[in-house]
Amino acid sequence: MQFALPEDLVAFRDLARDFAQKHIAPFARKWDAEKWLPDETIKKMGEAGLLGVTIPEEYGGAGQGLLAMTVVVEEIARHCGATALMIAAHSGLCTNHIKLAGNDAQKRKYLPQLADAKIVGAWCLSEPHCGTDAAALTTRAEKDGNGWVINGQKMWITNGKRAGVFVVIARTSPQPGARAFSAFIVERSVKGLEVGEPEDKMGMRASDTVPLSFENVRVGEDALCGKLGDGYVDALRVLDRGRVTIASLSLGLGRGCLEEAVKYAAERKAFGKPLHANQAIQMKLADMETQVEAARILVRQAASTFDAGRGDKQAASTAKLFASEMASRVGWDSIQIHGGAGYTKDICVERLVRDNKLCEIGEGSSEVQRMLIARAEFQKRSA
Numbered sequence: 001m002q003f004a005l006p007e008d009l010v011a012f013r014d015l016a017r018d019f020a021q022k023h024i025a026p027f028a029r030k031w032d033a034e035k036w037l038p039d040e041t042i043k044k045m046g047e048a049g050l051l052g053v054t055i056p057e058e059y060g061g062a063g064q065g066l067l068a069m070t071v072v073v074e075e076i077a078r079h080c081g082a083t084a085l086m087i088a089a090h091s092g093l094c095t096n097h098i099k100l101a102g103n104d105a106q107k108r109k110y111l112p113q114l115a116d117a118k119i120v121g122a123w124c125l126s127e128p129h130c131g132t133d134a135a136a137l138t139t140r141a142e143k144d145g146n147g148w149v150i151n152g153q154k155m156w157i158t159n160g161k162r163a164g165v166f167v168v169i170a171r172t173s174p175q176p177g178a179r180a181f182s183a184f185i186v187e188r189s190v191k192g193l194e195v196g197e198p199e200d201k202m203g204m205r206a207s208d209t210v211p212l213s214f215e216n217v218r219v220g221e222d223a224l225c226g227k228l229g230d231g232y233v234d235a236l237r238v239l240d241r242g243r244v245t246i247a248s249l250s251l252g253l254g255r256g257c258l259e260e261a262v263k264y265a266a267e268r269k270a271f272g273k274p275l276h277a278n279q280a281i282q283m284k285l286a287d288m289e290t291q292v293e294a295a296r297i298l299v300r301q302a303a304s305t306f307d308a309g310r311g312d313k314q315a316a317s318t319a320k321l322f323a324s325e326m327a328s329r330v331g332w333d334s335i336q337i338h339g340g341a342g343y344t345k346d347i348c349v350e351r352l353v354r355d356n357k358l359c360e361i362g363e364g365s366s367e368v369q370r371m372l373i374a375r376a377e378f379q380k381r382s383a
């Protein structure tokens, strides 16, 4: 694979970088404190083309691949994990599910609105009693005349408070196995959908995370997204790509922690010289830089396999596992280099570290990634 970005993606990266520096970095601390990302910022991201990166041009997007998505998410996450998570759930999960599994009418109806942020998307798999063991979900959709009736509870839904459209994975058969589930596109205006209070989280605070309750929610036949019985399998396809996006989110957070540490080590003086003149600090910075670069290579490698049409799930898991754990390590080292200042909210590193912890948990925890990587490795070796 090529490690240098092609020219059009360099332009995309610069656009996202410029946007993040102007419209996100100055406000991220305030949004974290207020636990809310302004609608205006989301609208601006839509106008700048940052929410339709992977949506085909015929549906109003930029028609780019997963590599482009990772480039954008890295730049946004560099300054604010919560804004990047908003994009990851909106584009990487909800939009991508409709793009991968939806029919042409659904794509025509929803993708242009998702691309320019007329509506925000959310994706609903997890439930109060199951996250990792997602196939234990009990939200059910039952056939009723020409449509479906949905009943159940969803949990931890990113963007849920503001979303205009939800992709909901529900059980459509009592039989065991992966084919017992289907996906539905549910609009916010439906009767019986109740959006709960946002969680009070340690990080990603500007990103809203809510429980949802579905009580006799009626949707039409045309709400079925993908084939009947394919909902769980399609969700796993969405998650394979989503993991690469989350890896790029951690890459951006880790890079932010590194860049802040480099800056501080040059500015701050101790014993009459800048901090970075001390070999102990240099060693730390060198290890941080090495880990950030390694994560970038894993992210780009994994994304490229999907863009080449041979999506490598093991590469996706490897990128997510390494990048998310890397950003935590690099984050704590950055706090250490900042000394007392690093322990305050005046330095953005503490926020980036809090934001990153989610990346070791969501869209398949580190434990799950290790299981998937090991399983794939054994399969390869025994083939």
Ligand SMILES: Cc1cc2nc3c(=O)[nH]c(=O)nc-3n(C[C@H](O)[C@H](O)[C@H](O)COP(=O)(O)OP(=O)(O)OC[C@H]3O[C@@H](n4cnc5c(N)ncnc54)[C@H](O)[C@@H]3O)c2cc1C
Binding pocket: 089, 122, 123, 124, 125, 126, 129, 130, 131, 132, 133, 155, 156, 157, 158, 159, 201, 204, 209, 358, 361, 362, 363, 364, 365, 366, 367, 368
């Ligand atoms: C901020 C935030 C945003 C989220 N956004 C969304 C969203 O938009 N949509 C959505 O559907 N979900 C979302 N989630 C849910 C998220 O994907 C789940 O939290 C995650 O999958 C873990 O599930 P759980 O919390 O139920 O933990 P559990 O599944 O209960 O796991 C608890 C712990 O046990 C470990 N564990 C579980 N099984 C095993 C095993 N077999 N072997 C070893 N260890 C194991 C896990 O790794 C974890 O450390 C979000 C969560 C958070 C916190």
